[in-house]
Amino acid sequence: MNIVVVGLSHKTAAVEIREKLAFSPTQMEKPLSALVALDGITEGVIVSTCNRVEVYVTTKDIAGGIARVKRFLSDYHNFPLETLEQHIYAIHGEDAIRHVFRVASSLDSMVVGEPQILGQIKTSYGYAAEYKSSGIILNRFLHKAFSVAKRVRTETKIASSAVSVAFAAVELAKKIFNDLSDKTVMLIGAGEMCELAAKHFLNSGVRGLMVTNRTFERAEKLADEFEGKAVRFDDLFDQLHKADIILSSTGAPHTIIGAGDLEAVMRRRRQKPMFFIDIAIPRDIDPAVNNVENVYLFTVDDLQEVVASNLQQRSEEAKKAEAIVNEEIGQFFKWLSSLDVTPTIVALRSKFDEIRRAELEKTLANWKELPPDGQKRLEALTNAIMNKLLHPPTSLIKKAGQGGRTDLYVDAVRALFELEIGGNGQDEELELEE
Amino acid sequence: MNATLFYITFALYMSATVAYLVYLAKPSESLGKFARCLISSGFAIHVVFTIHRYVVAGHTPITNLHESLSFFSMAVVGVFIFIERRFKILVLGSFVTPVALVLMAISSLFPSALAPLNPALKSKWLVIHTVVAFLGYASFAVAFGAAIIYLMQERFLKKKKLGGLFQRLPSLNTLDEINYRCLTFGFPLLTVAIISGAIWAETAWGTYWSWDPKETWSLITWFVYAALLHGRLTTGWRGKKAAILAIIGFFVMLFTFLGVNLLMTGLHTYK
Secondary structure: OEEEEEEEEOOOOOHHHHHHHOOOOOOOHHHHHHHHHOOOEEEEEEEEOOOEEEEEEEEOOHHHHHHHHHHHHHHHHOOOHHHHHHHOEEEEHHHHHHHHHHHHOOOOOOOOOOOHHHHHHHHHHHHHHHOOOOOHHHHHHHHHHHHHHHHHHHHOOOOOOOOOHHHHHHHHHHHHHOOOOOOEEEEEEOOHHHHHHHHHHHHOOOOEEEEEEOOHHHHHHHHHHHOOEEEEHHHHHHHHHHOOEEEEEOOOOOOOEOHHHHHHHHHHOOOOOEEEEEOOOOOOEOHHHHHOOOEEEEEHHHHHHHHHHHHHHHHHHHHHHHHHHHHHHHHHHHHHHHOOHHHHHHHHHHHHHHHHHHHHHHHHHOOOOOOOOHHHHHHHHHHHHHHHHHHHHHHHHHHHHHHOOHHHHHHHHHHHOOOOOOOOOOOOOOOOOO | OHHHHHHHHHHHHHHHHHHHHHHHHOOOHHHHHHHHHHHHHHHHHHHHHHHHHHHHHOOOOOOOHHHHHHHHHHHHHHHHHHHHHHHOOOOHHHHHHHHHHHHHHHHHHOOOOOOOOOHHHOOOHHHHHHHHHHHHHHHHHHHHHHHHHHHHHHHHHHHOOOOHHHHHOOOHHHHHHHHHHHHHHHHHHHHHHHHHHHHHHHHHHOOOOOOOHHHHHHHHHHHHHHHHHHHHHHOOOOHHHHHHHHHHHHHHHHHHHHHHHHHOOOOOOOO
16 A cells, blocks of 8 residues: 655645635535545545645556546645646655655744644544544554654654744744743834734734834724724823833834933933844934843844844754654654555464464374374364364455455454564554644 | 761762853753752752761860851852742852862862861851851842853843853843742841841950951852942842942952952951
């Protein structure tokens, strides 16, 4: 049985293409049942996120399976097959396993190490499990992918550093204040980046938010949105000492806060540290503010540099992650090949025969008055019993082998009779998480 | 036996220092645990060493430089272990264990022979006065370690050098908190040490205060830390200012302890 991956991602297709081929998460039953109804396709999982649409299937016939899945994608979305062909990739065997392990570990993501993808695959797998489109192989395959992703997450630092400016600002604030739960954020002006950073700070549990704007109504509107407090722009220096973290992005042509302004502010707050983030261009806050004791000023460029160096660090950690992925592929591949029919029957027979011989030897060793042809007859008897017992399961597995769904029986037989898998008996427990 | 215990402690502190320094460069959970285990066992042996010496000598082993330095080192490690548990900051060890190690190294340079107790020191005040003083010194030493890290972190933040070391070291607030805690622990102890010293002086020498170099420098040390505490409580001296004063205080204190004994002569000179 082969695992085949057919799909497209941010690496091969633009968003205009991806959105046309995306599956709606609320209606997965229809495509999943259509997928496994395809000729020669035994199991199927569909992963559809904003950055990728991928179909994982198991099939005996690789080329035919790939062609059918492509046709399925094209038919289901009414998307011309010729255009689809330009963006789609189809891989099988070890490459397919590696690909899915890498995707789950966020090594194939647009932002390497971003944590959402694992959850998205888990959800996709959830649908497949719910609508029974996945079976023994894909179940095990995806659980394996989840455990690889978990290993990557715990054994490398791939996801440990901030890779967005807003998140980097929160991380820096923690390096200054340690605990943000008693800290107040002040927004000066408005702007997408500013609001995004404010959201991040609120999510990190800051105590309160103040908003000021030259237009008080806008400040009030934003304050409502964030459940904060609006401050009149004229009162800025009257209120500034209450803020620990200041995000500024006004459209002012000159700086609005200078180093001199902070002396009184710092005295009022008894020198407690302040963290300024200047997002405006031209700058809102005089660079000399950074020289004031216990005041730390960062511009967007500074934060961007943090992000860039974190990304650099991530790509180094990604190398370690790739090594983990490679290690795990081997193990899974062994299990997958063990699902072939012939080696299983051979293993089953030899296991039975081993037991038969051992028991026979024990009996014969203590049997003093054995008639001359006794041994031969006992051999024949035990052999006959064994063959009779083995006949139904063996022929059933063989028959199933022609029909396609062998894996279920093979796996069951291997488990029931404790047959070694892949020759080295390695078959670690899979973690079923969440 | 006693010397063996001393050198086992020394060796454990040395290994712990190495482990902590490697941990600073390349942190890993297992290495951190290992370093913590080394320093804790070193401390345990150190306590055994001190008790053993107490039993053999018949008095608190704090009457010559070998003993005092060793005791100081033990107090530093003890306070460090306490603070480390409290704040869960392993990297503090990378800055404090070297101090303990250096103190042990200097201690080993001085003759360790057991000598009969100087009659002037035969008093119940010996224990109170010295043990309290060394505990105070030790918490100032830990504050010193935290202050060094604070200055590094502050510089990294101001200069936007936010590399790996910055990421591994604790937050400014935590370091400042350690500085403050050590100050509020050490300062009362130093005060008690000076007062108990004065009372003892009155009973032993007949005068509370004789401006002996040790007394003078103790008073200077006390003023440095008093200024820091006062600044913190009234005008909000914190952060960099507090860190610099903690470092200055530490060196003044070291001079009070070592410099006075080695460079000056006076009533407190016990070599």
